Amino acid sequence: LQELRGNIRVFCRCRRDDSGPLAIEFTGENMVHCWSRQGRRRTFEFDKVFDICSTQEQVFTDTLPTITSSVDGYNVCIIAYGQTSAGKTYTMMGTEKRPGINIRSIAELFRVCKERKHINYKIKVSMVEVYNENLSDLLSDDFEESKKLQILTKGKSIIIPVSQSNILHSSAKPVVHVLFFC
Numbered sequence: 001l002q003e004l005r006g007n008i009r010v011f012c013r014c015r016r017d018d019s020g021p022l023a024i025e026f027t028g029e030n031m032v033h034c035w036s037r038q039g040r041r042r043t044f045e046f047d048k049v050f051d052i053c054s055t056q057e058q059v060f061t062d063t064l065p066t067i068t069s070s071v072d073g074y075n076v077c078i079i080a081y082g083q084t085s086a087g088k089t090y091t092m093m094g095t096e097k098r099p100g101i102n103i104r105s106i107a108e109l110f111r112v113c114k115e116r117k118h119i120n121y122k123i124k125v126s127m128v129e130v131y132n133e134n135l136s137d138l139l140s141d142d143f144e145e146s147k148k149l150q151i152l153t154k155g156k157s158i159i160i161p162v163s164q165s166n167i168l169h170s171s172a173k174p175v176v177h178v179l180f181f182c
Helices: 056-071 088-092 101-115 172-181
Strands: 011-013 024-026 031-035 041-045 048-050 128-131 134-137 152-154 157-159
Touching: 011 056, 048 056, 056 101, 088 101, 101 172
Parallel strands: 011 048
Antiparallel strands: 024 031, 031 041, 128 134, 152 157
């Protein structure tokens, strides 16, 4: 699936904001029209658009093939990007009753790995935060060292050296714990 769809897909999830009138119109599954305060209309096209009524389940369902591709050996990265209070953390982490992409993805990874009994998988966890153009290793025990990450290149590869504190896991529960309490 990864090879068929290409390496990069961009989804858009819009969040309800009751502080003003709705300035967005959803037209189809991959297009959104936005109006500026001056009344100018701009059109944006994505691989998939989730409207303000979209659920965590719907967002995860469309990212599921990407998760499965990681078990097939492809490098996968899912990020949330947007301004403050845009809903990035909710989309990625969710709540206990409505888990986000991260939590659901981890459960799916372990489910698929367990299902494929003929392959022996090792799952390691690392967490990196990009904030104000600085990289931080969220699992590092050393606060000062965690703030000194740099992106390195080696040939065509990009490497982000993280702490050696990433841990091998055999079930989703401890990984989810790390995500919520790191």
